[in-house]
Amino acid sequence: MHLESSAENYAFRDQVRAFLAENLSEELREAGRLTTSIISDHDASQAWQKVLYRQGWAAPSWPREHGGTGWTPMQQHIFAVECALADVPIVTPTGLAMVGPAIMGHGNDEQKAHYLPRILSAEDNWCQGYSEPGSGSDLASLQTRAVPDGEDYLINGSKIWTTNAHNANRMFCLVRTSNEGKPQEGISFILIDMASPGIRVEPIITLAGNHELNQVFFEDVRVPRENLVGAENDGWTVAKYLLEFERGGRAWGARLRGAHNRLSAIAEARGLTARAAFARALADLEVRLTAMEYTEHRVIADIVASGRPGPASSLLKLQAATVMQGIDELAVDAVAYYAAPHQPAARQPGSNVEPIGEPDGVAVMARYLDQRARSIAGGTNEIQRNIMAKLVLGM
Ligand SMILES: Cc1cc2nc3c(=O)[nH]c(=O)nc-3n(C[C@H](O)[C@H](O)[C@H](O)COP(=O)(O)OP(=O)(O)OC[C@H]3O[C@@H](n4cnc5c(N)ncnc54)[C@H](O)[C@@H]3O)c2cc1C
Known part of the structure; x- marks a missing residue:
């Protein structure tokens, strides 16, 4: 490219x-x-x-x-x-960047006609129901169960770490429909209306004090069988396809470039770029970020060639997580003790709460805390390394 x-x-x-x-x-x-x-x-x-x-x-x-x-x-x-x-x-990527491509790749014509326009217009807001209290990295061990009942499934179980579930009217969800064969073979991919009776959403507050995550409980939730995407027990194929889009093709480099620019501006305003140790740390991040941008171009080239991001998306996700965490750590160093005040109200858009310290530092600590999760969400760093060892290096 x-x-x-x-x-x-x-x-x-x-x-x-x-x-x-x-x-x-x-x-x-x-x-x-x-x-x-x-x-x-x-x-x-x-x-x-x-x-x-x-x-x-x-x-x-x-x-x-x-x-x-x-x-x-x-x-x-x-x-x-x-x-x-x-x-x-x-x-929010769950509709446009995640379930949208999955429906295009594996949904039937009715599902495409119904859901895709509503994803585009933001009429539907989606959340991702994959992880469970006992199943994260080892996702195939998931236990939320869907049992056929006439034209419907009855769903029971729980999903956790569900980003934005409190704002979503739809969930794409992995459920167990069989215990036969390998664990992956008994999983189905289903679309759930979050207003269905029997669904309860409980907040989980992050270290930074934000409500973004939730635990979702299902008690005899009735979901039409026609809401399956792909065949019953073949949901793993759809789930893996979707995860490639979750990890790659999301313009990580651009966001990190924006974050690096913000950090540089914070450093400049405080005279830190004249200090050798700080300037070296900033330059080191710049080099890693540039390498990441090149990886991203390679992923884009893969998308051009094959229509999907491929396993290099794991490399990209790993690099994005580590570089972003590096940027956020250095930003905390830059604002020094002004990182300490906990002022969630001051960093709400439109807030009239006066920040303690310079306004450019108000979100620095919250960002540092929230971005710790980057190396976990979407598959941990260790899992990305395992995928690369297997699919890229052939080990
Ligand atoms: C901010 C955030 C948002 C999230 N949003 C969503 C969401 O919207 N929907 C959703 O479904 N999930 C979501 N998740 C969940 C996320 O996908 C899981 O947290 C992640 O897959 C890890 O699973 P776990 O938390 O169960 O950790 P575990 O799988 O228990 O892992 C614990 C530790 O063991 C290591 N480990 C586990 N297995 C291996 C192995 N085979 N080899 C080497 N090391 C291993 C891990 O790397 C980790 O360090 C979110 C998580 C976070 C933090």
Whole structure:
């Protein structure tokens, strides 16, 4: 893949910049700047997705037939970089970047016609029901059970660490439909209406004090059998396909570049770049980030060649987690004791609470704490290394 930009790519970049200048409000930029984790403030994320939807840009990577932009992978990349550098709020990925591609790849025609437009327009908000209290890395051991009952399944069990379940009206969920054969062979992938009787959502508050995670309980929840994606007991195929999209193709590099720029600005404002040790640490992160951006280009090239991110997405996810954590650690060093005040109200978009210290430091500690989870969410660093050992190195 050629990284150099052609005249058309520069023209496209200018078009994106003009669009952002006109449509990205200061309120939305603020929500983007105050994002501390893998998701932004829900209302801001929704509002921004609706702006993109009106422009026809909500799903840059989707095929045009399903409402995507038809952009080349390089255009998608340029768009992601410009958005990240302009501090857009993160568009919640569970619909557009996760279950959307899974439905396109494995859903039937009715499911595509029903769900894809509602994902695009943000009418449906999705959460991911994979992990359970006893099943994370060893996901195939999951026990939430779906038992056929007439035209429906009856679902019982619990999912945990479910990001955004409290804001979602839909869940894509892995359930056990058989105990025969290997554990992977008895799992099905099903779409659940979160308003179904018998579902209870309990909050889990993060170290930073945010409500993003939940535990979800299912008690005799009735879900139509037609909500299966793929065949009964073949959900593992759909789940693995979806995880590649979760780990790759998400413009990690652009977000990290935005975070690195923010860190550089914080350091500059405090005169830290003149100090050798700090400047060296900043440069080290810059080198690792650049290497990551090149990996991302390789993943984009894989998507062009094969239509899916492939196992290199694990490498990307691992690098993104470690570089992001490095940036957040150095940001804490940079703001020093001003990282200490716990002021959740001051980092809400639109807040009029006066921050203690400079405003650019208000989210630094929360980000540091929230981003510890980056090396766990979406599959831990160790699991990514296992996947690479097996699928990339052939060990
Ligand atoms: C912020 C956040 C958001 C999340 N959002 C969601 C969500 O929306 N939906 C969802 O379904 N899940 C979600 N998760 C759950 C996440 O996918 C799991 O936490 C993750 O897969 C790890 O599982 P676990 O927590 O059960 O840890 P475990 O699997 O118990 O792992 C514990 C430790 O053992 C190590 N380990 C385990 N197995 C191996 C092995 N084979 N080789 C080497 N080391 C190993 C792990 O690397 C880890 O260090 C989220 C998690 C976080 C932190």
